[in-house]
Every structure is written in C-alpha cells, then in structure tokens.
C-alpha cells in the first residue's frame with residue numbers, strides 16, 4: 001500500500017483546521033474571556049502547521065523522534081501560557097483532543113476503502129497525539145507550580161509586617177516557618193524599620209511558628225545578632241511550652257537571648273528596659 | 289512486637305517539600321492521638337533529618353509508618369538517601385560537629401527527641417536514618 005499518511009494529512013491541512021476550529025468553538029468549555037477566537041485560531045493554525053510540516057511517514061511510527069522537538073516546544077509554550085492565564089486542565093485537554101479528532105476524521109474520509117490501513121493510520125496518529133498530550137500536561141502542571149511558587153514568595157513578603165507598638169519598640173510576628181529565604185525578608189524589613197523609626201527594641205514573636213529546629217534557631221540567633229549590631233536589643237516572645245521543651249532536648253542554647261512566653265510580657269520587659277512606667281490612672285470618685 | 293498499621297512514602301527533592309512532609313507527619317501524629325509535646329518533638333526531629341537529607345544528599349525518600357506495640361502506638365520515619373554517606377558516624381553524632389558550618393546538633397539532638405534512633409551509612413552509597421516516637425513515650 002503506497003499511501004503516505006503524512007502526505008494525506010498535509011494535503012487536507014485547511015479542512016483539518018476548519019474541523020478543529022469548529023469543534024473548539026462549539027465546545028462548552030470555550031474560554032472567550034481568556035482568549036479571543038481570533039487568537040485561538042491563530043494559535044491553532046500555527047500549531048497544526050508546525051505539526052504537519054515535521055510529520056513524515058518515517059517519524060510517524062516513532063513518537064520520540066527528535067523531529068517533533070519544535071512541536072513539543074510550541075505545545076509546551078502554549079500549555080504553559082494557558083496554565084498561567086487560568087485555563088483548566090480540561091480546557092487545555094480539549095485543545096489537543098479535538099485536534100486528534102479532526103486528524104482522525106480526515107483520515108476516515110480519505111481512507112474509506114481500506115479498513116486495515118485506516119486502522120493502522122488511526123493507531124499511529126493516536127499514539128502521536130497522546131504523546132503530545134503528555135507534554136501538554138507536564139508543562140501545564142509546571143506552569144501551575146510556577147504560579148504557586150510566585151505566590152509563596154509574595155506571601156512571604158506580605159506576611160512579615162513590622163509593627164511600631166510603641167515609641168522605640170518594634171514588634172514582628174513570624175507566622176509559618178523561618179526558612180532561609182524568609183529569614184532574609186524578615187531581617188531586611190526589621191533592620192530597615194529599626195533605622196527608619198530609630199527604635200532600640202525589637203520583639204520577634206514566634207507564636208505562629210510550628211517548630212523550632214536547628215535551622216530556625218540559627219536564623220533567630222542571626223537575626224538577634226544583626227539587630228544588636230544596629231544598636232538595638234531583640235526579645236523573642238511567643239515560646240510555647242512544647243517548643244521550649246523541644247528546644248532544650250534538641251540542645252539549642254538560647255541563653256544569650258532574652259526570651260519571653262508571651263508578647264505581653266515581652267512588651268513589659270521592653271518598657272522596663274526603656275525605663276517607662278505604664279500605670280493605671282486612679283480615677284477620683286467625685287461624690288457630691 | 290511492632291505491628292505496622294499504615295505505610296506512606298514521600299519523595300523529598302526540594303526545600304518546599306519540607307513543610308508538606310512535616311504537615312503529613314503531623315497529620316499522622318494527630319490521628320493516633322499523640323500529645324502536643326511529643327508531636328512537636330517528632331516534627332522537629334523529622335525536620336532535622338529531612339533538612340540533612342536535602343543539604344548533604346540532595347534529597348531522598350521518607351517512609352512514614354504508623355506502628356502499634358502492645359497498648360502503645362507510634363510513628364516510625366525512615367529517611368533514605370543516596371548521598372555521599374557519613375565516614376565517621378560516631379563523630380557525626382557528637383554535639384557541635386558539622387561539616388556544613390552549622391550548629392551541628394541535628395543528629396545528636398534528634399536522638400534526644402525520639403524513643404528509638406538508628407543510623408546506617410556507607411560512604412559512596414548513602415545514609416538511612418530510622419526513628420520511632422511513641423504516643424506516650
């Protein structure tokens with residue numbers, strides 16, 4: 001049988017694109033809000049063109065052939081940008097699967113008389129399209145992961161507020177964990193704020209930290225040391241009983257650091273250090 | 289006799305996995321009703337070992353097991369990596385010994401935080417650390 005599947009498809013490129021577009025545009029998951037129909041058509045035409053250009057009778061049987069690299073590259077780009085734009089996996093799936101359908105329909109029309117050859121062609125095209133689909137999903141997930149990582153960075157930045165609790169006293173609640181990246185952010189904003197507010201005491205509250213392991217402890221010790229270099233004193237508050245016991249067993253020495261159980265007691269300590277006296281005002285009962 | 293009630297595996301490849309892993313361990317600890325102090329000790333120990341695995345061996349695999357022994361139940365964590373291994377385990381277990389310019393309390397501290405601690409290492413092949421924390425231990 002001398003028919004070349006690749007050539008058959010190349011000849012019908014226009015019709016395949018039309019079919020593919022019709023399926024995509026009529027699908028309920030069409031996202032006109034995320035991508036205009038013109039854009040979608042342009043993207044689809046370019047993808048189909050790239051695919052059919054590299055397709056030969058020979059590489060059709062070998063989905064891993066390096067000939068398909070430009071196709072995978074283009075698809076990865078499409079999938080990645082879709083992930084970032086907020087397309088769902090199903091919507092991206094429809095994109096590839098409806099192309100597969102258009103290709104298969106085209107073969108079905110062209111190879112009517114030879115069922116055995118048609119079957120062979122269908123299997124080979126399916127295999128190729130499924131393989132492309134895997135690429136699409138792998139990169140889709142990578143795209144989503146990038147979004148998540150970026151959000152993590154953003155959260156780390158917005159969740160380290162430095163609060164001026166009193167004239168000369170800063171408080172910094174730490175929530176979550178204190179990994180290296182986080183410590184960098186915490187330390188920078190703390191030191192900056194010490195200068196900006198000319199504070200002499202900083203309270204680091206760790207009530208929201210799940211566990212103090214050696215890494216977190218080391219980061220705390222470094223932050224305290226840096227604060228002292230700036231001429232300010234650092235108090236660590238919010239050490240829960242279970243954290244205190246764990247820190248002792250682990251063998252971390254925090255004896256050089258002023259530590260308090262609660263933020264309130266740290267604030268009291270700060271007042272003492274600043275020689276401030278906060279008192280309740282006695283109200284004189286006026287009884288006429 | 290220790291009976292394994294549940295097995296779970298987790299691949300550790302990067303820093304972000306540390307929190308996911310710790311949360312998973314915490315879930316199991318809560319499920320068997322471990323006290324808050326023991327939970328915190330277990331999670332801190334787990335944190336040390338998983339960080340060593342990332343820092344010195346570029347990651348590895350952790351097996352999480354729920355154990356039952358008599359009336360007590362507990363959690364076993366087995367950390368396996370294919371890193372460079374440790375030449376002198378006795379030295380590595382000393383407080384303050386670190387090749388990573390760190391505090392050097394990860395391994396000895398972990399041993400103090402758990403009920404059972406076992407470390408095996410072959411240079412050039414990797415390291416396996418196994419710990420058990422009992423619910424009421």
Ligand SMILES: Nc1ncnc2c1ncn2[C@@H]1O[C@H](COP(=O)(O)OP(=O)(O)OP(=O)(O)O)[C@@H](O)[C@H]1O
Pocket residue numbers: 214215336340341344345369371372373374380381385386387388389390391392393394395396415
């Ligand atoms: N999984 C591992 N593979 C290879 N070497 C390891 C591994 N875990 C620990 N080591 C070696 O053992 C030493 C001691 O480990 P330990 O966790 O006690 O201290 P550290 O990691 O150096 O410091 P810390 O944990 O206090 O931050 C390490 O410096 C390292 O040389």
Ligand SMILES: [Mg+2]
Pocket residue numbers: 336339340393394395
């Ligand atoms: Mg360590």
